[in-house]
Amino acid sequence: MADTSAPSTSAPAVRRPVSEALLNEKWDRCLSNLIIKSTLGLGFGVVFSVLLFKRRAWPALVGVGFGAGRAYEECNYSLKAAARDIKRQQQA
Template sequence: MSEIATSSPSTSLVNAKWDVVISNGIVKSGLGFGAGVLASVLFFRRRAFPVWLGLGFGLGRAYSEGDSIFREAGIREVKA
């Protein structure tokens, strides 16, 4: 007599949005990291700051897009 736990539509929506946000974060930070490595090798004589800068830009872009995704879904609201 085991009952199967079904998730509500809102839980499924939140899980789907989190999947998109996390995958977006991985992709954007990877692209930023790669661009930073490339810039470091080509232009800055293998210094570390372009790598960290590219990673920061990638994570910031992923954060802003994730915030937008949650606002469109009505999960996160901004109080004025």
């Protein structure tokens, strides 16, 4: 029989500062936003390529570029807002 009174060897959870956790959450959202918007842009580009442009590759590439650009702008805005919030918290 196994001895159940042996101490557990699992390490305690590491608590990160609030600002680091906030930035990790923002980066996760940025990366998922980039993947989603680029994929949607690719999808629209492929549809337009098939329907209107005789199966050329450039509409799909333009769609990916528009999706990635939109995701970049939203990420930039989100990270700047987070930096402003952290700076305000430190000053208060």
